[in-house]
Amino acid sequence: MLKGKALVFSAPSGSGKTTIVRHLLSVRPDLKFSVSATTRPPREYEMDGEDYHFLSRKDFEDKISRKELLEWEEVYDGIYYGTLRSEVTRIHDQGYHVVFDVDVVGGANIKKTFGDGVLAVFIKVGSIESLIARLKGRGTETEESLKMRVEKAQQELQYEKLFDVTLINEDLDHALKQAETIVSNYLDN
Ligand code: ADP
Ligand code: 5GP
Secondary structure, three states, X not given: OOOOOEEEEEOOOOOOXXXXXXXXXXXXXXXXXXXXXXXXXXXXXXXXXXXEEEOOHHHHHHHHHOOOEEEEEEEEXXXXXXXXXXXXXXXXXXXXXXXXXXXXXXXXXXXXXHHHHEEEEEEEOOOHHHHHHHHHHHOOXXXXXXXXHHHHHHHHHHHHHHOOXXXXXXXXXXXXXXXXXXXXXXXXX
């Protein structure tokens, strides 16, 4: 049982989830981002404690054994990602609604755990070609990690049906407005 409301955004990597979630956080002061833990190295522009809690594999495994994670996964081979229970409690205790940005399996698990306590939004691009173009454009992937993310994206699309709403991110301005409407329908009504 959650104390406040919760929104989960999931999408195949490169679909624009971070862009959409950041926008929502900037226009909705009643939302706070649940900072996940991960064992992947930070990207140049990422800050520890803001984008992720960047942990060693040992520290992450200690958190698993102490049951400090609400859900966790080895999203890519050898790389863990997980939602810290402490983030959810902290955000709800401060009176905010919590926003999760997790992969599609994590999103489906959170939806299963919290049911009506969470609105689960699946974000996708119109085609695999635009997904590849975006991942290349972001400049964060090697040829190998790009291939891995694209292959995984094709499997991840199967999870869409477990979510409450789908948001198509083609024209960005349109997608951002649609995201605001989805959130407002859930939180303000
Ligand atoms: P994710 O968090 O789902 O991996 P990002 O938000 O990092 O995706 O977006 C991937 C890349 O695509 C980024 O470089 C971002 O600026 C760009 N992007 C996001 N939405 C759009 C859009 N509608 N049209 C074109 N490029 C976009
Ligand atoms: P990235 O490395 O691009 O930041 O994230 C890779 C994937 O891991 C994305 O789909 C992202 O949503 C997901 N992810 C981030 N945090 C979590 C988390 O706490 N749990 C799960 N299951 N996935 C996460």
